[in-house]
Amino acid sequence: MAASSGSANAPDSDLKGMESVDSGMADSTIQYSMVLEHLIGDKRTVKNLNPGVMGGLPVPAKSDEQKMIERGMESCAFKSVLACVGGFVLGGAFGVFTAGIDTNVGFDPKDPLRTPTAREVLKDMGQRGMSYAKNFAIVGAMFSCTECIIESHRGKSDWKNAVYSGCVTGGVIGFRAGLKAGVLGCGGFAAFSAAIEYYLR
Structure with missing residues (x-):
């Protein structure tokens, strides 16, 4: 048992x-x-990740003036002004360069056999440079402003912002010549912006 x-x-x-x-x-x-x-x-x-905690050099806290300057530099207005100035300088340099390699600069269409003076050549180069500078400044300011507004509205920083901004900028510029030109400008600027973003990213 x-x-x-x-x-x-x-x-x-x-x-x-x-x-x-x-x-x-x-x-x-x-x-x-x-x-x-x-x-x-x-x-x-x-x-x-504060360097003071991790054993590195301590970073002093930012003052109110520094925070205000950072907010101002990140604003859409500052970005637009910066793009406008950069476009003006780049456009002016590009206009002077294209005028320098153009063989018809300074020539009078009424008297094509007359040799232009240096003053006339410089005048034409300055006019072309100013024209290019204005156009580049307008396009740069419009593109930067619209991209900043779209990025703030979407809350994302990706390639789509540049494509949307390029479409808006190209459409507005081309719309002055008609609806068809506006659509073509929108598509062209959007494709160009997408290619640039793909290359940069």
């Missing part, structure tokens, strides 16, 4: 041992998942 009771208790002890092993594995699984939550999950702690 004692042997039979011992043999009857043996399976019970085995079952209890297996249950304890299963519970131990379940506890380890829960603990492992908790560790994962703290390492890569939503419960992970954000490290303080």
Whole structure:
């Protein structure tokens, strides 16, 4: 009887041992998942990347004037003015360069056989440079302003902002010559902006 009771208790002890092993594995699984939550999950702690905490040189806190200057430099108005000035300088240089390689600069269409003077050549170069500078400045300011507004509205900084801005800029410029020119300008500027963004990114 004692042997039979011992043999009857043996399976019970085995079952209890297996249950304890299963519970131990379940506890380890829960603990492992908790560790994962703290390492890569939503419960992970954000490290303080301040150089003073990490052992580097401490960075002084920004003053109100510095924050105001940063906000001003990130504004759409400042970006538009900067693009306008840059476009003016680039357009002027491009206009003078194209005038320098043009063989018809300074020639009078009424008297094509007369050799132009240096003053006439410089005058034509200046006029062409100013014309290119104005056009580039307008296009740069329009593109930068629309891109900044679209980026602020979408809340994203990706290639789509440049494409939308190029379409708006090209459409507005081309619309002065008609609806068809506006559509072509929109598509052309959008494609050019997409190509530039693809090359830069």
